[in-house]
Amino acid sequence: MTAAGAPSEAAAPRRRGRPSRTQTGNGPATRDQILRAAREEFSEHGYAKTSVRGIAKAAGVDPALVHHYFGTKEQVFEAAITVAFAPALQAPAAIDDGPLDGVGERLTRFVLGVWEDPATRAPLLAIVRSAVDNETAAAIFRRLISTQLLGHIAGRLGLPDAELRAELAAAQLVGIAMLRYVIQVEPLASADVEHLVARVAPVVQGHLTGA
Numbered sequence: 137m138t139a140a141g142a143p144s145e146a147a148a149p150r151r152r153g154r155p156s157r158t159q160t161g162n163g164p165a166t167r168d169q170i171l172r173a174a175r176e177e178f179s180e181h182g183y184a185k186t187s188v189r190g191i192a193k194a195a196g197v198d199p200a201l202v203h204h205y206f207g208t209k210e211q212v213f214e215a216a217i218t219v220a221f222a223p224a225l226q227a228p229a230a231i232d233d234g235p236l237d238g239v240g241e242r243l244t245r246f247v248l249g250v251w252e253d254p255a256t257r258a259p260l261l262a263i264v265r266s267a268v269d270n271e272t273a274a275a276i277f278r279r280l281i282s283t284q285l286l287g288h289i290a291g292r293l294g295l296p297d298a299e300l301r302a303e304l305a306a307a308q309l310v311g312i313a314m315l316r317y318v319i320q321v322e323p324l325a326s327a328d329v330e331h332l333v334a335r336v337a338p339v340v341q342g343h344l345t346g347a
Contacts, residue, residue: 167205170195174216179262183213183273186266213266214276220259221280223250228288236293240305240341243289245333247309251317252329264318281306293344304343312336 173195177186188209192199206212230242250256267277286306290298312332315321324332 166195166197166201170197170202170205170212171216171219174212175220175259175262178213178216178266179258182269183266184270188212210272210276213273214280217259217263217266217277217280220256220263221284223253223256224260225284227285228292231289231292236345237341239344240339241333241337243305243344244309244337244340247313248329248332248336251313257317260313261318264314295345301344305340308336308340308343 170191174186174191177191177194181190186209188202189199191212192202195202202212206215224247227243227246230246231239233242251260263277266273268274286299286302289305290302293301295301312324316324316327316332
């Protein structure tokens with residue numbers, strides 16, 4: 137019990153800055169915990185309505201830890217979507233799996249397969265919804281798409297206007313993903329995925345290798 141008028145240690149203000157060793161806990165596990173919470177928060181609320189404090193609360197950590205591991209909200213978002221988007225970044229491998237005259241089907245099947253898998257669809261929804269909702273998130277998404285996905289695809293085509301070809305193919309597939317998985321427009325939303333591959337693959341092939 138403290139003397140009257142004497143300040144209590146419990147009432148002392150918390151100092152800001154780098155969290156203490158006891159606050160950081162298990163570094164890699166805590167970082168992954170924050171990333172999982174961030175993806176869920178961005179998916180549910182979008183970029184604009186998600187805050188560092190909200191991410192910290194969902195992860196069960198102090199907000200200082202979010203800043204410690206990632207910095208700003210923009211940096212948290214970029215780290216979260218880079219991890220979440222990793223499966224889709226394997227798409228360029230579809231270019232190398234066979235001859236160019238079959239790349240449209242391989243790429244279409246790969247991209248729709250990523251969206252069909254619930255484990256990869258959920259984080260992709262978080263990315264798309266946030267990018268549509270906020271220009272900062274959209275800029276981060278564009279940078280990720282252009283540097284890590286489209287650039288690789290274009291470089292492996294070895295054809296004139298390769299960048300435009302890759303972007304047109306991506307636009308075709310992203311548009312279908314938006315209508316089927318985000319907006320859920322019928323009958324596209326419930327159409328058989330093999331039927332979609334058969335209809336869409338020739339169009340993607342035309343974008344990539346057509347005259």
